[in-house]
Amino acid sequence: MFEITYEVVVFILGITAVLAAFGVILCASPIYCALYLIGNMVCFALLFLLFHAEFIAAAQIIIYAGAVMILFLFIIALLGGAKEIAEPSVQRSSAFAFVILLFGELLLAAGVEPTRPITGDLAPDVINAIGSAKAVGIELFSRHLIAFELASILLLIATVGIICLAKYSYLPARKPSK
Amino acid sequence: MIRATLAGIKNLMIGMGVTFKNMLSKPVTIEYPEIKRTMPERFRGRHFLNRDENGLEKCIGCSLCSINCPVGCIHVVSAENDPENRVSPGERYAEVYEINLLRCIYCGYCEEACPVDAVVLREHYELADYDRDTYIATKEDLLVYPEPNQFRVNILGNTERINNK
């Protein structure tokens, strides 16, 4: 019984995520695009919850929806969300064609049986017993330490980069009188 | 820097202390409609036309008030007194005495100009009303009645209108 409910919810959320993704690329106004993207991310976060990845779900919401998308809105507010009128072109049609091809290929690839499934022993109940955050933490700081450190260095570099890019002197002056 | 920070925190705390102290003090407001201030003697509120001890109108219609009004809000038309039926003790009396209270700036110049202490500005200050027409105060509105209450006439505010035109 519970299984069916679970699957139904997963299915609905998945479909919603896809629809939201369509919204992102089809809306004319960047604000709505951003909103749809937030919707997509929230759906994903809920799916992560259902996949027993509580910590990632929370991180997804806090980082993506809470910070990254706010930045998007911030920039949209700064630059003004001009609408974009779609016009057919060779570029567009070829893009559609190739991406549909790609999608087809991906679907076919999905049919290929996994050759080397590496399974672990961290069943949901095991993770729940430890706590998702704790489990991820243990894993992150033991086996994936190097990746973690590299990611932190990447963040540092990004910080420096963004400061260099966005640094902008405020030296206001009186408008020359006419 | 640390010292500055600590001093800053201290001063923030002092500020909070001041507000807290004031919270414990008695509020300075008064609950107005229930409790009303007693106005000082010189208060320049609404105009009234005085009567003398015989119940006659003091105003003699000399129009000095009207002349001395900086904004010109007083309109006086004087008339000769009928000796049988005197309205005022003098020769003439004000047949029409109107003050446009919306225009009046309550400067008290009319009071100063009046040679017979007829027009006075008294401690009446509740002048709000919903109707603009009522602000043209006619003589009936302005005159005080000797008994039983000097301030029965009150066109504005919280007491009823006496004259029913």
Add this chain to the structure above:
Amino acid sequence: MFSYAWLILALPLLGFIGLSWFGNKISKKQAGYAGCATVGLSFLVTLVVLSELLALEPEKRLGHVETLYQWVSSGSFKLDLAILIDPLSVFMFLIVTGVGFLIHVYSIEYMKGDPEYSRFFAYMNLFIFSMLLLVAAADFFFLIVGWALVGLASYLLIGFWKEKTSAVLAARKAFVMNVIGDVGMVIAALMIFQNFGSLSYMDVFSAAPDQFRSNDDTMVMITLLLLVGAFAKSAQIPLHTWLPDAMEGPTPVSALIHAATMVTAGVYLIARCHVLYELAPITMYLIAGVGALTAVFAGTMGMVQYDIKRVIAYSTMSQLGYMFLAVGIGVFSFGMFHLMTHAFFKALLFLSAGSVIHGLNGEQDIRKMGGLRFAMPLTHITFLVGAICLAGVPLTSGFFSKEAIIMSSFHAEMGNIVFWAMGVLTAGMTGFYIFRVYFYTFMGKSRNPEAHPHESPKIMAGPLLILAFFALVMGFSAHWVDQFLGPVFGVAAHHYEDSMLEAIVVLAGLGGILIAGIVYMTSKDKLEFAKQALAPVYDVLFNKYYIDEIYDFLIVKPVRAIGAFFEQKVEKEGIDYVVDQVGSQVRGISQGISFLQSGKIRTYALNMVVGMVAILLFVVFL
């Protein structure tokens, strides 16, 4: 048991952080005292550690790893913030903190006029900390961290007078040389990790003898790579060129770098890794050979220099050669002993030289000195003490340590007559060049009438006297040092008695002094012929065997020449023409197809997608 031992490291680090943060907020005096106090306290803690260590049975003194904090524990890779307490490291602690403290005290007065006083002490503390970290490391990781930090600190200190171009260049040179060494070290560490799965000394040294045969390729490789680092840090041929240039830094820096700490790191490293080196006798021979060669080589160069500090610097190289010779022939404890005595007398020499320079207001050229024995009696005596120790006059510390090494170079298992001969030759040259400096500086008459030398203040004299005392008497502690370090190296080195050889060594040293006396104390004219005859040799020596020039000639010039050739001939006349032609032809074609390079991101992205489709096609269906 030694849980407070990390204080030894923490105190100088604290001093560094404190001085660099609050350095400009406190007065010079406070900065100087703070800088000294941290090192001094560190020395006291070392003494306490030493006393506890001595209270233990000799065989229990090994391998106390004090783990401060478990830092990284990633799968099999474990890295702890730990320090190693054993006789060797405590021995080094004593030298580094003890001599370092004296140099710090000396600097209080020496650097008095410098505007960036606190920065100086901050760097000095950093240097001491880095060196201690290097010594205290219980694994190769922190060894490398300390190693690199020492390099950094020496860079900062040599280039301390940053407005002096030569100082900055010298600092850069030192840094580059050191980094060459660091690269070797890092590769060695990676190889060690690959082979042993751990970086900890304990694991590596215990596993190595079981895992590898003698002269195993891997082992030789590791030891050679480690050696690169050791050579770079200890200024052995061919990575020695930075050391004389490093004299551009303030004199206490020279004393600190060349006497007590940095340059001895290479010797320490080999001593520390003796287990590995014993598994690679080939490398040992190499070490001994290079050490002997450097000793002779530096000695010859030292004989002709006129810069007082340079002479001492070359002598350092030469003495380091002795130490390498010692560790190369397997008498590690003699090497360490010489390291210690050298630390005392070389620091003494440097500080005395600094005192001379200080007294002459920055003059470093010995030709402009002279007759200082009257003006600076104390400095004169201390310098003389240092000189006789260095020259190996009997019963001084230098005599005991040097004699032990030279004896072993003949008698020890790996010794032979060549090493011995080079050792003796170096001993003779040592006597010559140091007394040359001595005679030039203190004897005769003043050559510079404008100089008004004055004795250095007390606070500078104190360290000089203490060092002079130790330089004279520490020679008698040879047996104790053997005993103390013996457990580390498995067995105490055997002391060889051979009065004939001993006499030759002594005579060589005394002969050098005598020749120097004859040459420089007698009238100039009589030696004119000798000068004439030896002029070519002299030139070669004075120009440091043209090593810098050779490097320049062998590497820089050819590359430049090739570059110039290619630029002038090949490129301008040959390729350019072809390219121009090709280019103009291609331009026509490319303009036709330039729509591919539209500059539009989306087009590029589309190309990427097309590529992705194609690759996926390949992967999935083929």
Add this chain to the structure above:
Amino acid sequence: MGITEQGLLERDKDTMTLNMGPSHPSTHGVFRIIMEMDGEVVLFAKPEIGFLHTGIEKTSENKRYDHVIPMTDRLDYLAPPMNNLAFCLTTEKLLQCEIPPRAQYLRVIMCELARIGSHLVWLATHALDIGAMTIFLYCWREREMVLDLNEEISGVRMMTSYIRVGGVMKDATPEWLGKVRKFVDYLPAKIDEYELLLTNNPIWLDRTRGVGVMTREEAINWSLSGPALRASGVDFDFRKKRPYSSYENFDFDVPVGKNGDVYDRYLMRVEEMRQSRRIVEQALNHLPDGPYKVQDNKISLPERDTLHTSMEALIHHFKLVSEGVNVPEGETYVPVEGPRGEVGFYIVSDGSGVPYRVKLRAPSFMAIPGMCKMMDGSFIADVVAIIGSIDIVMGEVDR
């Protein structure tokens, strides 16, 4: 990137024009500033005034001298006695009449009370602009006492019209003087309380220090006056430099600032409140007896009780009320030190009972260009603080 003219023009494209006012919570009346903003930073600000235009100067040309006085109340409505005084002093200078000392002292008391009241309102609103809400009501509490005093002596809380040509409106009663003394004794503790809340408060310092800086030269060149001028380090006060109305008899200090920023202006005004209190105290202690207005019935109305007994008084009364004061031909200007700076009337008389021309030198009006200069490069939050620190009153700006 250095700001060149070209650079500025380039950047104008991504600036935003923000329109502050005329109805905005903190422009202190119907004042409009058009600001070019770069994000939160004001590149330059352009003032726009005239929303409260009442035509008082023009109206005055058709009013008798004594009828102008209630109008001057409406100029700087936070300190009406100052305007009354400026107008009366000018007229009296034309009339060349000597004012009795009691009248002069009463004028001083009223003016300094008005200064205290005005500064209290300023502190209240300025602090509220910067976000401190509570001090607003504390200041209001004390200002209410000033208004009560006004009410008691003149009959009206704000538009007192108390100072008249030739003296004052009515004499002060002993009870009133007692109340003033009580107020004077009560005030210092309260000023200390405001200072406790603000002077050392780090947020307050953050918001005010280094904001809207005007150097000494700039302040003079941009014709600032009053506390704003003194905050920039110019020791100039009409009460000291050109004493009028017996100010030379009083002992008080003129505070002078150093940095010329918002904080210094704040300190100036707080200190001025203390000094004003001192002046009032001295005036109370040395209040002379005697007439409260000129005993010349051509200038001031005769006493009311003589109207019923003296025919001459009645005739004078009728004449003065119906014709007003006849001022000799001439023109003059007398400045007084108002709470915002130099207040002065320039009056041209053609000898009739009506001024030929009346011109007001309004401190707020003169300060507006300088104020907008201060806003260049400040944050939008600073704009509010700067407006508050200059303490403009739109009544006298637009008039």
Add this chain to the structure above:
Amino acid sequence: MWDDILQFIDPVLNAGFIISTIKAVVIASALLGIVPALVWLERRLMGRFQVRLGPNRVGPFGFGQPIADSIKLFFKESIIQSSADKFLFHLAPAIVVFTAIVAFSVIPFGESVTVFGEEIGLWGANINSGILFVFAISGMGVYGMVLAGLSSNNKYSLMGGLRSSAQMISYELTLGLSALSVIVLAGSLNLIDLVDSQKTIPFILVQPLAFLLFFIAGVAETNRAPFDLPEAEQELVAGFHTEYTGMKFAMFFMGEYINMVTMSSLVTLLFLGGWNSYGLPLWPILAFAGKVFFLLCVFIWLRSTFPRIRYDRLMTFGWKILLPLCLFNLLVTAVIKVLYFPTGIL
């Protein structure tokens, strides 16, 4: 057929589900009911701080005032300017209220009680990483403000929206990091565990700096004075809700007050020991409510005392003072914990 359907919905109708539903309804309506009370409290208390009385005309002590206000706001015409983006304009206040209520749903306010044989926890939901959930959801709340600013087509609103987004991003870091130092001590992300680990002493005594930082950041997160920059009425008229009227305006208010309650509860849970009464003879829930009430009063007290911080100073304060302090505190806490209390403190 009906049997099948019943069988299908049977698990839905079991006790757990019903209790959850009841809890959700109760919590949501209680929160919405708290708002008028809080408005009343704020206005009365502000009045007292400002030596006046505050609302006192409607009902005894002015209790009826918030009700009258809300009735007024309910029936007020909702004006939408024609140039606004209608959909977002409607959406924004809903987001604010929604996230505010949802964020509260995981806040526990007492131990579990047994009613009719069912053990009922006094919380909306007890999830493992409760505190992460609160941060995540309350972080979403800023969308309401940003969207309100964007959709109003008003420059003041836009600036308010921009300010709120920048402020939220900046102070959320401080909030999270200062909470982290407590989490490090307790070793759990679960709010109930956090409270349980404060059985002996509250964390405010152990982590005073973290408490201060958390509280400051909390004030900033809820956009309360002295950090009420997004709606700074003296500068930006009313910031992001300048254009809002009627019920939608009231919803922003509701959001702000609920956030205040949430933040106070969070401070109570993390630092003041939650419902532990430390010897005082109080019901757990009363202890909790008392602490929250006290914090709410402090919120109001702060508002009535301090001037508003300037925008650039706010950013500087957040990034250059609070954040380094937080990191420092976290570092020290972590080091001490690892070195001396590897198994857990207290």
Add this chain to the structure above:
Amino acid sequence: MGNQFVLIISASIFCIGTVGFLIRRNPLIMLMSVELMLNSVNFLLIGYSSILQTLDGQIFALIILTVAAAEVVVGLAIILTIFRTRHDLNVDHINVLKG
């Protein structure tokens, strides 16, 4: 749900993101499309992490999250800088790289 579902959803969102990147001209929306693509990969990783019962996928997702945050921030800064210098947000007009 089986792994097929995860794969299909992930693939479709990835393709949608790709299309978005290819057809939109507003760099902001292009950046959002990239986010979509990254998200779809995250979803795949976490889905499989749950199916295969290991945490490696979650770790990967976490790293991707970090990278995405860095990428967005830098990307937005670049867009802002471009807008400041060019006052134009159409990527088709930005063709400095044109050969």
